[in-house]
Amino acid sequence: MYEFVTGPLAWIAFGIFIIGMIVKVISVIRLTSQKDKVVFNHWSWGWSFRSIYRWLIPFGSRSMREKPGLTIGVFVFHICLLAVPIFLLGHSIMWDERWGISWWSFSEMTTDYMTLLLIAAALFLLIRRIVLPEVKIVTTAYDYLLLAIAAAPFITGYMAYHQWFDYKTMLIIHILCGEIMLIAIPFTKLSHMILFFFTRAHIGSEFGQRRGAVTF
Amino acid sequence: MAEPAIDTNVIKQRLAALKGGRFKTWLQLCAHCGYCADSCFFYQAHDKDPKYMPAYKVIQTLGKLYKTNGEVSKEELEKMASIAWGDCTACRRCSMYCPFGIDIAVMIAATRAILCSQGLAPDALMDAVKNYWEFGNQMAVTEEDLSETLEWMAEETEEEMPGLTIPFEKEGADMMYTINAREAKYYPQDIAEAAMIFYAAGENYTFPKMGWDDTNLAMFAGEMKCAAHVVKLCYDNAERLGVNRIGVTE
Numbered sequence: 348m349y350e351f352v353t354g355p356l357a358w359i360a361f362g363i364f365i366i367g368m369i370v371k372v373i374s375v376i377r378l379t380s381q382k383d384k385v386v387f388n389h390w391s392w393g394w395s396f397r398s399i400y401r402w403l404i405p406f407g408s409r410s411m412r413e414k415p416g417l418t419i420g421v422f423v424f425h426i427c428l429l430a431v432p433i434f435l436l437g438h439s440i441m442w443d444e445r446w447g448i449s450w451w452s453f454s455e456m457t458t459d460y461m462t463l464l465l466i467a468a469a470l471f472l473l474i475r476r477i478v479l480p481e482v483k484i485v486t487t488a489y490d491y492l493l494l495a496i497a498a499a500p501f502i503t504g505y506m507a508y509h510q511w512f513d514y515k516t517m518l519i520i521h522i523l524c525g526e527i528m529l530i531a532i533p534f535t536k537l538s539h540m541i542l543f544f545f546t547r548a549h550i551g552s553e554f555g556q557r558r559g560a561v562t563f
Numbered sequence: 564m565a566e567p568a569i570d571t572n573v574i575k576q577r578l579a580a581l582k583g584g585r586f587k588t589w590l591q592l593c594a595h596c597g598y599c600a601d602s603c604f605f606y607q608a609h610d611k612d613p614k615y616m617p618a619y620k621v622i623q624t625l626g627k628l629y630k631t632n633g634e635v636s637k638e639e640l641e642k643m644a645s646i647a648w649g650d651c652t653a654c655r656r657c658s659m660y661c662p663f664g665i666d667i668a669v670m671i672a673a674t675r676a677i678l679c680s681q682g683l684a685p686d687a688l689m690d691a692v693k694n695y696w697e698f699g700n701q702m703a704v705t706e707e708d709l710s711e712t713l714e715w716m717a718e719e720t721e722e723e724m725p726g727l728t729i730p731f732e733k734e735g736a737d738m739m740y741t742i743n744a745r746e747a748k749y750y751p752q753d754i755a756e757a758a759m760i761f762y763a764a765g766e767n768y769t770f771p772k773m774g775w776d777d778t779n780l781a782m783f784a785g786e787m788k789c790a791a792h793v794v795k796l797c798y799d800n801a802e803r804l805g806v807n808r809i810g811v812t813e
């Protein structure tokens with residue numbers, strides 16, 4: 348089982364993730380050039396990057412400053428989400444053993460705390476979905492499912508690392524969860540990890556270039 | 564509101580035509596996060612009633628139309644009309660507050676166009692569209708109405724500015740002046756005041772007999788054929804009169 352999830356299944360998961368994302372990007376660009384030419388008429392690289400930059404740095408936009416709690420929660424969630432799997436010592440060692448590729452990693456204690464931070468942030472996002480009326484009214488089961496898919500690899504990874512229950516089983520569950528997440532990204536709104544850059548670039552161009560905003 | 568039957572095929576066509584890169588991505592991407600909520604003044608003014616939260620308004624209108632592929636009952640369409648026309652001004656503020664820049668206002672405007680195609684729009688707007696086709700302006704002002712109003716206003720200014728005339732259909736003028744239809748219909752003083760300024764400035768301008776209404780409510784209604792008709796009237800008449808510029812009222 349371990350051989351299967353780290354072998355063929357890992358290949359399939361990474362393959363679907365990478366090819367899926369490429370297909371997604373190409374189809375969005377194609378569809379836009381067929382039916383939404385207006386997007387290109389007002390395109391501005393300057394405003395695109397400015398808008399993306401402003402929304403990638405914490406509190407970079409007014410909207411984020413008006414909801415500081417959510418902003419902190421979302422940034423903690425996303426930073427840990429991206430950094431932990433990439434800079435985890437255990438993952439790094441695996442890449443090294445398999446492919447001879449190695450890079451810098453965090454200390455194990457750091458990733459341990461970051462995982463806890465991520466779980467806390469996910470809990471925070473979960474609770475606000477239940478508690479805040481304006482979030483609750485738009486929330487569907489799908490939103491909970493996606494949050495679960497995103498958080499599961501970390502929760503199970505934490506459990507495996509601390510050898511809760513049977514280590515070997517936990518590890519397999521953890522790997523499976525990671526693979527489910529990778530496969531889910533291109534087919535769900537988790538694809539925002541790429542499409543975010545497109546939609547922001549568009550709206551940046553809309554309000555900057557098209558509306559003739561002043562550059563300071 | 565008018566009472567025609569619902570043509571599901573038209574709704575379907577419109578939904579399909581709209582589903583380009585933008586709508587598809589926006590509808591798919593909304594994280595249901597609530598960043599947009601507080602940016603909407605409807606939401607604020609209703610003591611943060613979640614029903615006025617921008618994303619929810621799209622989910623209840625265009626979102627529902629896509630989910631059902633336009634197979635909705637008249638009652639449901641009417642509910643959507645009440646949201647799209649009554650609970651959002653399409654001001655676009657929330658578009659700026661959304662992390663993905665999801666353009667709620669553009670989607671509400673698209674919903675309005677669909678509703679309009681089913682006769683579900685404020686009466687005044689439907690009338691305006693009819694009038695643009697029939698009279699070339701939204702308030703059914705005829706050519707005679709306009710020329711008489713211009714003469715009348717020239718007379719009214721006689722004491723203050725002797726010799727003032729308001730040029731009508733003057734070929735080869737430098738500028739063709741266009742107004743809001745309500746100036747001709749209800750506020751002719753506005754025309755007189757502009758005429759006084761033009762007179763004092765020695766402006767060489769003219770009113771055309773057609774294409775002088777620079778409002779375009781057809782655009783708000785999403786009646787794009789009519790919207791184009793309104794703009795074209797204006798340009799065609801400017802060309803016919805051989806002017807260099809088109810002036811637009813304040």
Ligand code: HEM
Pocket residue numbers: 417421425428472473490493494497528532537539540541543594595596662663
């Ligand atoms: C560079 C890549 C990414 C960017 C720029 C990005 C950006 C965003 C933004 C702007 C939001 C909306 C804010 C909010 O929900 O409060 C969001 C939400 C979310 N993102 Fe990402 N994201 C990225 C990558 C990812 C990845 C890789 C995943 C998981 C596989 C992910 C999972 C989520 C989830 C689950 C939510 C919803 C949170 C909630 O329940 O409120 N994101 N992301």
Ligand code: SF4
Pocket residue numbers: 602603604605616617620650651652653654655656657658667668671
């Ligand atoms: S576009 Fe509509 S929903 Fe968005 S802020 Fe303006 S009124 Fe509110």
Ligand code: SF4
Pocket residue numbers: 485592593594595596597598599600617618660661662663664665
């Ligand atoms: S801010 Fe944007 S992503 Fe979040 S709920 Fe509103 S429209 Fe959806």
